[in-house]
Amino acid sequence: MASAKICCIGAGYVGGPTCSVIAKMCPHVTVTIVDINDKRIAAWNSDELPIYEPQLDDIVKSQRGKNLFFSTDIDKEINDADFIFISVNTPTKTYGVGKGMAADLKYVEACARRIAAVAKSDKIVIEKSTVPVKAAASIQRILSSNMNLDINFQVLSNPEFLAEGTAIQDLIHPDRVLIGGEDSEAGRAAIQKLVDVYANWVPREKIITMNTWSSELSKLAANAFLAQRISSINAMSAVCEATGADVNEVARAIGMDSRIGDKFLKASVGFGGSCFQKDVLNLVYLCECLNLPKVAQYWQQVIEINNYQRKRFASGIIGCLFNTVAGKRITIFGFAFKKDTGDTRESSSIYVAKYLLDEGAKLSICDPKVSRRQIVSDLSHPTIASEETVAELVTTETDPYKACKESHAIAVCTEWDAFKTLDYKRIFDCMLKPAFIFDGRGILDHAELTSIGFQVEAIGKTVSQGTVFTHNNGNNILSPTSRVLP
Ligand code: UDX
Ligand code: UDX
Secondary structure, eight states, X not given: OTTOEEEEEOOSTTHHXXXXXXXXXXXXXXXXXXXXXXXXXXXXXXSSOSSOOTTHHHHHHHHBTTTEEEESOHHHHHHHOSXXXXXXXXXXXXXXXXXXXXXXXXXXXXXXXXXXXXXXXOEEEEEOSXXXXXXXXXXXXXXXXOSOTTOOEXXXXXXXXXXXXXXXXXXXXXXXXXXXXXXXXXXXXHHHHHHHHHTTTSOGGGEEEEEHHHHHXXXXXXXXXXXXXHHHHHHHHHHHHHXXXXXXXXXXXXXXXXXXXXTTOOOOSOOOSSSHHHHHHHHHHHHHHTTOHHHHHHXXXXXHHHHHHHHHHXXXXXXXXXXXXXXXXXXXXXXXXXTTOOOOTTOHHHHHHHHHHXXXXXXXXXXXXXXXXXXXXXXXXXXXXXXXXXXXXXXXXXXXXHHHTTOSEEEEOSOOGGGTTSOHHHHHHTSOXXXXXXXXXXXXXXXXXXXXXXXXXXXXXXXXXXXXXXXXXXXXXXXXXXXXXX
16 A cells, blocks of 8 residues: 555545545555646645635645645546546536436546546546446446556445535544445455555444445435435424424434434424435436336425425514515525535525515625625525625625624524624614514524513524414415426
């Protein structure tokens, strides 16, 4: 392993942290992360990394220039490498067959074609990106088109399970590392070589190997199960609001059953992030293609409940504000899809903002890590709001106190710790009355807020008026189409 070289194609949220940790844990391995985006690579080589992830800065700064490099010279790094990780994005298709559901593999295919075109020696090519089942077979076929018949390409599946915000800890202490490969002598040898890399820091019993298809499907299954848990507790939150039960108490009660477990039971304004929706839709599409319509419908419901949760939250806000928010200032606390990340992909805040903008609300958006540029760009998407609407109705504020000045309501959409410790008396004093707080994350002290004078409404719980999110059922807001989100 002394001279092993890794090239990672795709310097994004997955490729960057994953390969930085490999460099940290394997000082004898040289890791180079390449990307077609030269600005991104320049940022990785600067003091201001292109993504925010706790502990990432320290790792990059300690390894960069030693055994960790960032480059745009993709062909050279492909050629030099023993292992090539493909970590490019695999978004939901926005065109053609499978539009709105299937994963778009054009970037993965482009990587495979590049490798086939330039490789001059044996390579182990590793799917890090989440791909549909059997993608490895397609990659293998493209690689086989390399004119040099003496080169041996082995394709492995090694899906990533890191969650943003805890990526570094997830990578250093993974629950498991999954490696799938071909059941042949060359396949087993390639699997073993990758096992040896991870075994530098991951206990052997946590490195599991299997056939490629099981590995590819396991990644989709893991994300589908996690997303399903959130939709299950969110579905339960609606029942709680309608009955006077408290979803946090229900989550605690069921979570103590060791068969259920207590993680991923936090009711919310809906899950976001680049993976859950994309991967569940990908699974639904796979089931449809396999002529398993009942199974497809089952998983589709996970997405339906997520859309429903976002809509009924926004709808509850409108209902409470006397059925009109036109011209009213509403403060959105949090724009990232979860705390401790600056990532906004598929964030529920975008959809809540959309529904409120559709009703003419003025939004004051405050997030500790998301830039104004990002917020404006997300909201100005053709499926969300026009540029004119955003220019007219959206302001952004880094100071939460200024963000709340003369607002009618605060909607908590991201569970940033910073929102828990604000001086809410000071905030109350500068808001219009009655002052509302809608806690879409269940993070605030509702009793204290009520005693200050706020009207408090929380997902899955009756605080001030009760059933506000449920009695509208989201019906006073136009539904997005059943599959493709607005
Ligand atoms: C990853 C996975 O790859 C995806 O399959 C998973 O489901 C979510 O996480 P992520 O790292 O979040 O994607 O994507 P992103 O941050 O967009 O990074 C991808 C990078 O690949 C970008 O920097 C892009 O410039 C680069 N890229 C894309 C290439 O270098 N070459 C290409 O051909 C395409
Ligand atoms: C997820 C998976 O956890 C990870 O294993 C996979 O590799 C990529 O997708 P990520 O999207 O980064 O990771 O974040 P995650 O922590 O899973 O949260 C996803 C969304 O679910 C967030 O919007 C989060 O706020 C929400 N969530 C999570 C809830 O609403 N309730 C919960 O109990 C947990």
